[in-house]
């Protein structure tokens with residue numbers, strides 16, 4: 001059996017025998033072992049501890065020993081909110097934004113999501129797969145070992161199914177853990193601008209039955225936002241998805257107090273995501289729920305919006321995850337290292353809180369915490385091995401540097 005032993009690890013990070021979802025104060029507790037060893041067999045973590053316990057661990061000598069002096073080893077990032085499958089970048093809109101147009105104004109001119117939808121419907125499944133595959137390889141090198149990917153740039157029956165089939169193929173061919181989310185309710189297509197119920201009927205009667213039959217998605221998402229889908233429409237669509245076993249994960253409270261958080265909580269959503277615009281009622285609803293609040297700071301950064309109130313949410317006792325929102329319109333980067341940097345710098349999260357939110361709570365927001373998100377015996381060997389670094393806090397502190405030396409996904413080196 002192939003085994004690898006890492007020795008002399010400066011710090012082994014997020015080591016847990018139990019891995020509950022972390023909320024409030026618990027987020028600041030990041031268990032670590034200094035001067036540690038870590039043993040993996042095939043694709044699985046089988047032992048770890050302090051170096052002085054290695055002799056006692058009573059294991060046969062592994063086939064490979066790697067000296068990790070000066071380096072940190074931690075679980076790979078669990079990025080629980082992305083739109084990784086898209087046909088083309090949108091840097092022209094970026095220029096429009098630099099010239100002063102708002103996100104809503106660009107959307108009203110047929111840009112934004114509708115622009116991506118036009119291009120996606122013209123692209124072939126193979127083209128979309130190849131583009132998404134390239135992005136996934138890049139993100140793996142940046143330490144992402146689990147990722148959620150949404151549809152939502154099709155907005156037609158054929159387009160939405162094409163996106164979900166691309167995600168299915170990515171899942172079949174990649175060792176990265178991938179979860180698929182159906183986001184047919186991302187916006188109203190032009191032809192349904194005055195006929196919202198018609199598009200909702202298309203989602204419920206024509207898209208969901210095929211998605212259910214072919215098991216193309218794990219989750220259902222709705223962009224619950226003023227000018228997009230109302231809380232009532234969101235609930236209707238999510239309930240229809242739930243009939244096919246899809247659990248809700250909702251775009252909520254990005255641009256306005258949309259009611260998305262309360263709607264998501266009432267539906268028992270796995271997560272409500274974005275949360276740039278929160279009031280006391282939304283914070284209270286989230287704090288009292290199992291639902292995870294997923295913060296997407298790079299989207300707030302790119303759109304020059306106020307950052308999510310991470311401190312207030314944590315102090316209120318919410319469970320917080322961090323994700324990239326990688327998409328061509330509002331977050332054209334899937335770099336989770338940057339997400340973690342930005343969460344500390346702009347949202348005042350402590351390094352420990354940000355690392356927990358981007359690993360274990362991200363895994364919970366994709367319901368894969370039984371296999372990923374911490375260094376635990378029996379979990380997958382999905383590991384980030386850093387370059388030599390002075391301390392853990394150096395990771396969010398030194399923004400812009402690539403501190404990752406190697407990434408392991410299910411026991412194999414990512415190349």
Ligand SMILES: N=CN[C@@H](CCC(=O)O)C(=O)O
Nearest residue numbers: 112113223299325327329330
């Ligand atoms: N807010 C809605 N959806 C995406 C943006 C999509 C786009 O602009 O293409 C988001 O999460 O930010």
Ligand SMILES: [Zn+2]
Nearest residue numbers: 081083251325
């Ligand atoms: Zn999104």
